[in-house]
Amino acid sequence: MKTVVVLGGGITGLCTMHYLQRQVKKKHLDVRLVLVEKNTYLGGKLYSAYEQGFIMETGADSIVARHKGVMELVQELGFEKDLVYNETGISYIYTNNELHAIPADSTFGIPMSLASLEESTLISEQGKQEALKDLTLPNQDFTKESSIGEFLTYYLGEELVKNQIAPVLAGVYSGDLHQLSIASTLPYLIDYKNDYGSIIKGFDANREQFVKAANKKFISFKNGLSSLIDRLEQTLTDVEIIKGVATINVKKQHNQYTIALANGENIETDYVVLALPNEAVQSLIQDESLNRYFDQFTTASAITMYLGFDVPDSKLPADGTGYIVSHHSDVTCNAATWTSRKWKHTSKDNQLLVRLFYKSINPAYEQLRAMTDEELTAVALEDVRKSLGIEDKPTVVNVTKWIDQMPKYDLAHREALQGLLQELNENYPNLSIAGCSYFGVGIGACIQNGKKIGEALAEDLANF
Numbered sequence: 001m002k003t004v005v006v007l008g009g010g011i012t013g014l015c016t017m018h019y020l021q022r023q024v025k026k027k028h029l030d031v032r033l034v035l036v037e038k039n040t041y042l043g044g045k046l047y048s049a050y051e052q053g054f055i056m057e058t059g060a061d062s063i064v065a066r067h068k069g070v071m072e073l074v075q076e077l078g079f080e081k082d083l084v085y086n087e088t089g090i091s092y093i094y095t096n097n098e099l100h101a102i103p104a105d106s107t108f109g110i111p112m113s114l115a116s117l118e119e120s121t122l123i124s125e126q127g128k129q130e131a132l133k134d135l136t137l138p139n140q141d142f143t144k145e146s147s148i149g150e151f152l153t154y155y156l157g158e159e160l161v162k163n164q165i166a167p168v169l170a171g172v173y174s175g176d177l178h179q180l181s182i183a184s185t186l187p188y189l190i191d192y193k194n195d196y197g198s199i200i201k202g203f204d205a206n207r208e209q210f211v212k213a214a215n216k217k218f219i220s221f222k223n224g225l226s227s228l229i230d231r232l233e234q235t236l237t238d239v240e241i242i243k244g245v246a247t248i249n250v251k252k253q254h255n256q257y258t259i260a261l262a263n264g265e266n267i268e269t270d271y272v273v274l275a276l277p278n279e280a281v282q283s284l285i286q287d288e289s290l291n292r293y294f295d296q297f298t299t300a301s302a303i304t305m306y307l308g309f310d311v312p313d314s315k316l317p318a319d320g321t322g323y324i325v326s327h328h329s330d331v332t333c334n335a336a337t338w339t340s341r342k343w344k345h346t347s348k349d350n351q352l353l354v355r356l357f358y359k360s361i362n363p364a365y366e367q368l369r370a371m372t373d374e375e376l377t378a379v380a381l382e383d384v385r386k387s388l389g390i391e392d393k394p395t396v397v398n399v400t401k402w403i404d405q406m407p408k409y410d411l412a413h414r415e416a417l418q419g420l421l422q423e424l425n426e427n428y429p430n431l432s433i434a435g436c437s438y439f440g441v442g443i444g445a446c447i448q449n450g451k452k453i454g455e456a457l458a459e460d461l462a463n464f
Contacts, residue, residue: 001030002461003269005259007247007284009037010044011443012435013275014232015073015450016457017239023458024238031461033239034267036259038246042233045405046443048224049306051396053348055224056306058400060443061337061355062086062218063225067444069451070219077231079221084345086218089319093122093167094387095326099317102168102324107210108186109168110156112203120164122326127159134200139193147411148185149177155199167324170361171335173441175300175408184409222345250274250284252428271430271457275450277405278437290423296416297437300406301360303368305380306339308396309352313340315390316352323387331383332368334359352390356380373399407437432457 004020006013017035024031041047045059063070065085074080092099093109102109105116117128134155142151148169153161166177173185182190192202203210221227233241248260250272259267274281282294322337333356340347340354347353358368358376368376377397384390417438424431432453436442439449 001032002271002464003032003034003267004271004273004457004461005034005036005257005267005269006273006275007036007250007259008044008273008275008280008435009035009039009042009241009243010275010435010446011046011229012446012450013037013044013273014042014229014236015447016273016275016434016454017236017450018073018232019451019454020457021236021238021454023455024461027458027462029458029461033236034242034269035236035239036242036245036247036261036267038244038262040244042241042243043226043229045402046225046229048226049398050224051398052308053351054306054308054353054396055343055346056308056339056353056355056396056398057220057225058304058398059402060225061339061343062220063443065217065219067442067448069448070444073447073451074219074228077228077235079228079231082221082223082227084220084222084343086220086342087321087344089321089341090317091321092317092323093164093326094323094329094331095122095163096328097330097386099320099323099387102164105207106164107203108172109165110152110203111160111200112207112210113200117160117200120160122163123159127157127163130157131160133157135198138197139190142182142190142193144183144187144190145181145411145414147178148180148182148189151182151189152177152199155193163326167326171324171357171359173409175410176361179408179410181409181411181414184413220343220345224346247284249286250431252431255429257431271432271460273432273434273453273457275434276437277435278407279404281433281437285428287427290420293416293420293423296412298408298410298412299404300408301365301369301401301403302406303358303376304400304402305356305358305376306396306398307354307356307377307380307384307394308347309354309390309392310395311352311390311392313338313347313350313352316341316388331387332362332364332379333357333383334362336383336387353396354384354388356383369401369403373397407441409441430460 049056091102103116103120111117196202246262251258278297321342324335335357337355
């Protein structure tokens with residue numbers, strides 16, 4: 001009997017086991033399946049907190065519905081009846097102490113038409129004229145490995161990028177746009193520029209797919225994202241699940257691996273999948289020759305806070321779902337989601353629930369990181385007072401700190417990943433790395449990554 005061990009019970013590890021178990025049953029394979037998770041619960045960054053009628057997602061708050069494999073997984077789990085979709089509305093940028101609507105007909109703040117560019121209140125007439133050079137300047141030097149910040153600034157101008165695009169994209173990808181590649185963010189931009197001679201014209205020609213995606217494009221579940229994790233766990237009937245036990249190291253022993261656990265147990269396995277953050281993978285393998293690759297994968301940090309109020313959600317600006325903070329503002333946060341407006345299921349009695357984000361790109365981050373939860377709450381309440389005019393005291397507060405746990409896909413990422421995969425393939429047969437540190441930060445990407453690895457393992461096992 002062969003053994004497969006997956007280390008890490010986040011969404012990637014769970015999906016690896018889900019699809020592997022499915023193929024093991026289908027192919028009638030004699031395989032022992034083991035999943036190890038250091039926490040006492042599964043889900044990793046997908047974890048829902050429940051208090052006083054509020055549902056608070058302490059990690060990711062939703063899943064992009066259109067990502068390949070997402071709806072397929074939901075249907076396989078028989079979970080369609082629990083689906084909820086986001087409410088659509090106006091997203092704002094908070095700048096100069098005012099809320100400015102991100103123009104309609106834009107994607108990530110990038111105008112998809114000249115009308116969208118013209119209606120923006122975030123840039124001056126001079127900035128709008130500068131952006132028009134995108135219509136005439138050809139692409140001669142930029143590739144998908146180029147910096148997306150340099151690319152967008154060159155064609156659309158510094159003012160549009162700084163005031164309207166950067167706040168949105170930096171919020172999504174948690175980094176400096178000049179350190180992020182086009183390939184790791186919006187790779188189709190190069191195609192639009194090359195095929196249509198203009199980024200704006202490229203968006204206009206492909207508008208249908210973006211308009212369709214803009215409506216109800218995110219999903220969650222009636223009882224929060226943790227319910228998806230619970231459902232996945234229920235399906236793993238042929239998997240030994242070990243929770244609350246950390247892994248000490250992974251050692252290659254001839255053609256197998258020995259996994260040492262903190263409870264003193266050792267597991268001998270033929271295959272191992274490390275569905276863990278890069279730092280944990282590096283620590284478990286303990287191979288200095290690989291550190292030149294591991295050290296190139298960088299991370300960001302964030303502190304997120306929920307504030308629940310005993311006031312009606314209708315106190316928020318009409319049709320709004322939240323804001324991103326630009327420069328020249330009097331608030332400390334980087335962004336705020338009006339959760340009870342965007343996700344109706346999160347507030348049982350339609351009371352106001354706000355989530356604020358404080359990221360490591362924030363100039364005040366180091367001071368924020370050192371604060372107690374009480375001090376952070378005071379900062380958040382002041383931000384809510386200034387930006388939304390709400391003076392009430394919260395009935396619920398939830399603080400979550402994701403310190404150095406948010407992967408950044410900077411310019412060195414792709415080359416480092418290629419080198420690491422090659423070395424592992426040559427020196428660590430039947431050992432796989434997986435998860436958001438390497439193969440995409442979104443939940444959809446993690447689901448697809450887990451499916452790919454699980455099915456590949458099953459195929460390999462079937463050939464013995």
